[in-house]
Amino acid sequence: MSIRISSLPRPLATVLTAFVAAVGRMDKSLSPSDTMARLRQHTFTFSDSIYIFHLALAAFWITLMQFPPFPLKLAVPILYTILLLIPLTSQFFLPFVPVASWILTFYSSRFIPEAWRPSISVSLLPTLETVLYGANVSDILTRFTHPALDILAWLPYGIIHFVFPFVVAAFIWLFRPKQALHLWARTFGYMNLIGVIVQILLPCAAPWYELIYGLTPANYSMPGSAGGLGRIDALFGSHGYETTFSHSPVVFGAFPSLHAGCATIEALFISHFFPQMTRYIWAYAGVLYWATMYLTHHYLVDVVGGACLAIACFYLFLPDEFRGPLATASPTSPGRRSKYDAYNLEEPRSRVADMDDFELSSAEEDEMDIPYRSPLPGQQQQMPSEQGKKSHRHTASIASLIRAEERVEDGWSPIMGTFAFPPGSPAAVARERDREDARV
Known part of the structure; x- marks a missing residue:
């Protein structure tokens, strides 16, 4: 039995209507030849060279990858290539390339030989926190715990953090131009990719390490810890977070905090493209900042570093066309600026x-x-x-x-019927005198 959209609650009807319209705007072709034709027609620019970097990075990590073993690991690039060739999937997976590079880097970093790895710092972050803020703020926030506070910290840090990027992407896809969705994937992916590379090159111990081991030198054989999320495991009688964090690919990736970075980039996008939600999204970001320190996973300097990285990436990638009214325009809004307005050029005269x-x-x-x-x-x-x-x-x-x-x-004159150059020359004057005599 069909359901009329008008009979649904208004918010649900709005989302459903936008979903139907978004599906209608999709490229539903399944022919790789269409993708190849577009590739041949594409005018390559210097910015397209970034895909050479992604190819080199993927080749490096797949070479180091030990699980799945060869040749099964070749299924990863083969599958992704197929997704790029099919127009229906490539319209999503081509902008997804920076995110895919981040995921591949994060997962494969566990296979880096220990001889290649830099030494782990266990005192850098607590020292910086004390010097910059006059106290170990994260240590102060962990001195009082309560099950209600545990739940309040767990929800944004352990659940919403992993779901919210998809929610942001879905709302941008439904209610904003497709260029905004591409911008979200690009900014979110590069921010996390940069953060993971910094964590690999500058490994630092988190507050939970200081609570367990003090300032004892760390090594890469040490397992990770769930920190305050261990209390959530105890509350629900499970071992999910302990198992997950003990096998984390980046155990000593405290700086910068990508939890804080993700919350910041989400808040920036939501407040920019959906201004009516500004106060709510920044309230969520503030709670998550606190949760990262309360659960002993990050110092305050990590939170600040992650937020600064997100802000830098947002304003670096934000194009001029989305700095004005187009940021809140609907996907089919006719109010887009022409290329002559965007680049402050004079439009050709019609x-x-x-x-x-x-x-x-x-x-x-x-x-x-x-x-x-x-x-x-x-x-x-x-x-x-x-x-x-x-x-x-x-x-x-x-x-x-x-x-x-x-x-x-x-x-020149249409009355004279010929050219006289220069005007007023003796020849022209004589010719005009002869014409007057002929008329008389």
């Missing part, structure tokens, strides 16, 4: 605009079918099609008589 320069009256419209005539007697002027270029269909009749006196001063 044929109608050029005709206005002649200041003709509406009576000239009747002369559009008059044959073109040359200003020289006895010669027929070529039609525009014969000239091989566009021309205004003005004749030597009424249009040529307009401002005739001014044109005489320029050296």
